[in-house]
Amino acid sequence: MPLRAKVATSVSKTAAALSRAAGRGDGSVIGGWIGLKIDPELLSHLATGRAIALVSGTNGKTTTTRLAAAALGVLGPVATNSFGANMPTGHTSALAKAGQTPFAVLEVDEHYLPRVIDETRPRVVALLNLSRDQLDRAKEVAMMAQLWRTALAGHPDVNVVANADDPMVVWAAYGSQKVTWFSAGQRWQDDSWVCPESGDPIERANGDWWCTGCPLRRPIPQWRVEDEGVIDPRGDWHLVKLQLPGTVNLGNAATALAVAAEFGVRPIEALPRLSTVTSIAGRYAQVDRDGRNIRLLLAKNPASWLEAFDMAEQAPTLLSINARDPDGFDTSWLYDVDFAPLYGRPVLITGERAYDLAVRLEVNGIPFQHVSTFDEALRTVPPGRLEVIANYTAFQDIRAELDRVN
Amino acid sequence: MSTEALRIVWIYPDLLSTYGDRGNLLILARRAALRGIPVETYSVRSDQPMPSTADIYLIGGGEDGPQALAAQRLINDGGLHRAVNQGASVLAICAGYQLFGHSFFAKGAKCPGLGLLDLHSDRGETRAVGELRGDIDPRLGLPPLSGFENHGGRTHLGPGANPLARVTAGIGNDGQTEGAWAGKILGTYSHGPALARNPAIADLLLRWAIGADSLALVDDTWTERLRAERLAAAGA
Numbered sequence: 001m002p003l004r005a006k007v008a009t010s011v012s013k014t015a016a017a018l019s020r021a022a023g024r025g026d027g028s029v030i031g032g033w034i035g036l037k038i039d040p041e042l043l044s045h046l047a048t049g050r051a052i053a054l055v056s057g058t059n060g061k062t063t064t065t066r067l068a069a070a071a072l073g074v075l076g077p078v079a080t081n082s083f084g085a086n087m088p089t090g091h092t093s094a095l096a097k098a099g100q101t102p103f104a105v106l107e108v109d110e111h112y113l114p115r116v117i118d119e120t121r122p123r124v125v126a127l128l129n130l131s132r133d134q135l136d137r138a139k140e141v142a143m144m145a146q147l148w149r150t151a152l153a154g155h156p157d158v159n160v161v162a163n164a165d166d167p168m169v170v171w172a173a174y175g176s177q178k179v180t181w182f183s184a185g186q187r188w189q190d191d192s193w194v195c196p197e198s199g200d201p202i203e204r205a206n207g208d209w210w211c212t213g214c215p216l217r218r219p220i221p222q223w224r225v226e227d228e229g230v231i232d233p234r235g236d237w238h239l240v241k242l243q244l245p246g247t248v249n250l251g252n253a254a255t256a257l258a259v260a261a262e263f264g265v266r267p268i269e270a271l272p273r274l275s276t277v278t279s280i281a282g283r284y285a286q287v288d289r290d291g292r293n294i295r296l297l298l299a300k301n302p303a304s305w306l307e308a309f310d311m312a313e314q315a316p317t318l319l320s321i322n323a324r325d326p327d328g329f330d331t332s333w334l335y336d337v338d339f340a341p342l343y344g345r346p347v348l349i350t351g352e353r354a355y356d357l358a359v360r361l362e363v364n365g366i367p368f369q370h371v372s373t374f375d376e377a378l379r380t381v382p383p384g385r386l387e388v389i390a391n392y393t394a395f396q397d398i399r400a401e402l403d404r405v406n
Numbered sequence: 407m408s409t410e411a412l413r414i415v416w417i418y419p420d421l422l423s424t425y426g427d428r429g430n431l432l433i434l435a436r437r438a439a440l441r442g443i444p445v446e447t448y449s450v451r452s453d454q455p456m457p458s459t460a461d462i463y464l465i466g467g468g469e470d471g472p473q474a475l476a477a478q479r480l481i482n483d484g485g486l487h488r489a490v491n492q493g494a495s496v497l498a499i500c501a502g503y504q505l506f507g508h509s510f511f512a513k514g515a516k517c518p519g520l521g522l523l524d525l526h527s528d529r530g531e532t533r534a535v536g537e538l539r540g541d542i543d544p545r546l547g548l549p550p551l552s553g554f555e556n557h558g559g560r561t562h563l564g565p566g567a568n569p570l571a572r573v574t575a576g577i578g579n580d581g582q583t584e585g586a587w588a589g590k591i592l593g594t595y596s597h598g599p600a601l602a603r604n605p606a607i608a609d610l611l612l613r614w615a616i617g618a619d620s621l622a623l624v625d626d627t628w629t630e631r632l633r634a635e636r637l638a639a640a641g642a
Contacts, residue, residue, distance in 0.1 A: 332598030335429030355632035
């Protein structure tokens with residue numbers, strides 16, 4: 001590593017430690033930010049000599065990254081940005097902090113994927129899904145797919161692991177010649193009714209999909225979820241025991257196994273490690289307080305709300321919505337979510353944009369009660385499980401109430 | 407009304423449904439149901455013929471490509487023109503609003519619109535993103551407009567179209583006026599589920615459709631709280 005990069009790495013680690021010591025943050029961004037100021041090519045230098053997997057997509061990337069890192073741990077130390085800091089500053093911090101590791105698994109924000117591929121020259125890129133997310137500033141889904149497709153076409157050596165169930169992801173992955181397909185399902189389909197190749201309608205039936213006007217159709221996946229397990233490319237079924245809820249996380253586990261297999265890790269080796277993963281930066285965390293067992297579910301966009309409803313038990317449910325900068329200022333997406341699965345559960349609402357949610361639930365015919373604070377919610381529900389579903393900053397607010405539970 | 411049930415058509419959700427546009431269909435249907443008005447709703451895809459006998463038509467927002475495609479298909483189809491000529495009511499949002507005019511800009515090119523509103527749209531120098539608020543044309547007898555706008559267009563009204571509102575916060579058409587109306591057509595840059603914050607506009611569309619001067623009151627407690635919060639947040 002050049003001297004400038006060494007200095008930058010050292011300063012970066014110090015800044016991260018200072019940030020943590022000062023209680024200003026978890027240090028997952030500031031260190032990288034300073035390091036990149038000193039050496040703009042620091043991420044490249046830090047990536048050199050490591051076998052790297054990148055994980056990107058609208059939803060599930062933090063969890064899948066955590067699972068894939070656990071699986072790769074079979075082979076040796078793995079650097080990873082486990083706090084969800086998924087832009088180049090976060091990657092730089094994570095690699096600097098980890099020191100020399102043979103492997104790294106990095107979660108990458110969708111917009112930054114081309115740049116991070118360029119700078120880290122990964123062995124594997126996993127593409128999970130693409131759906132609408134903060135459209136008041138994000139690129140529309142088709143543009144994102146084009147961005148990925150172009151980036152992959154420029155790196156023919158990269159092994160792509162991609163979701164066969166999402167037409168936008170499949171089209172993007174075809175930028176590469178080296179694709180392994182997995183089937184993780186696609187609960188949200190409203191962003192892929194129009195073929196990204198030809199503009200014709202896409203039809204779906206029984207888990208299959210195809211374009212009505214061009215040859216684009218669902219590839220046959222080598223990895224897929226069946227019952228409570230995953231079928232590997234040889235056709236062997238493996239029981240998957242997770243501490244994470246929902247079929248969505250089974251799909252994430254299948255993805256992690258497919259990524260690990262690209263490094264030579266067999267499912268039978270990886271599975272025990274997947275079952276050790278509990279919560280990730282507060283997601284799925286369970287906290288006992290005042291006789292209530294609180295479980296935290298993060299839902300950032302329409303697709304992930306549908307997944308959260310699937311994971312949550314039939315128990316009192318608190319929904320919390322903010323619309324600060326990281327959430328997007330626009331709450332229109334509330335009408336892209338069908339809240340009907342909540343019918344029959346006691347529903348509480350809170351957050352800075354609770355009134356938007358109130359009007360939405362009324363239109364959906366879901367009875368609810370408004371509470372001003374998290375404490376009031378706790379007092380309102382009987383002892384037992386309280387499911388909490390919140391969008392990004394609302395989730396962080398509640399996590400802070402629970403002593404920043406991880 | 408053309409049949410016993412009130413018929414509401416959502417135009418081309420496959421092309422123009424960028425952000426929660428379905429909300430307007432759900433809100434209209436609910437507010438009709440609360441008054442005991444039977445409702446049938448139809449989502450008409452861009453590869454299906456556009457019926458001309460419905461009572462209310464909704465068209466939403468979208469990106470440039472789908473907007474231009476939607477305009478072309480609606481012009482070729484002709485069903486929407488016949489519906490409007492027969493007195494149907496329309497709520498047109500954002501990209502859907504622009505394509506009701508004589509022309510609009512998409513992907514750098516001037517595209518022909520439906521010509522059902524006397525206006526044309528071009529590109530602004532900046533994108534208008536944020537809270538939108540305006541005082542609605544007093545002839546419509548409605549409380550202030552509250553919305554969220556997110557568009558790069560600027561819209562210029564001809565003498566045949568009336569501004570829907572005078573802007574008090576945000577940009578709207580040009581920083582001065584927002585939206586347009588003529589006959590029973592309403593257009594606005596208040597994007598997505600605009601009726602969530604503007605139930606009085608929903609009720610106006612219902613009154614136009616059934617030919618009523620007034621409708622039974624419904625409990626708008628939460629909607630009023632939302633409106634008060636958003637109107638205050640928009641400032642001005």
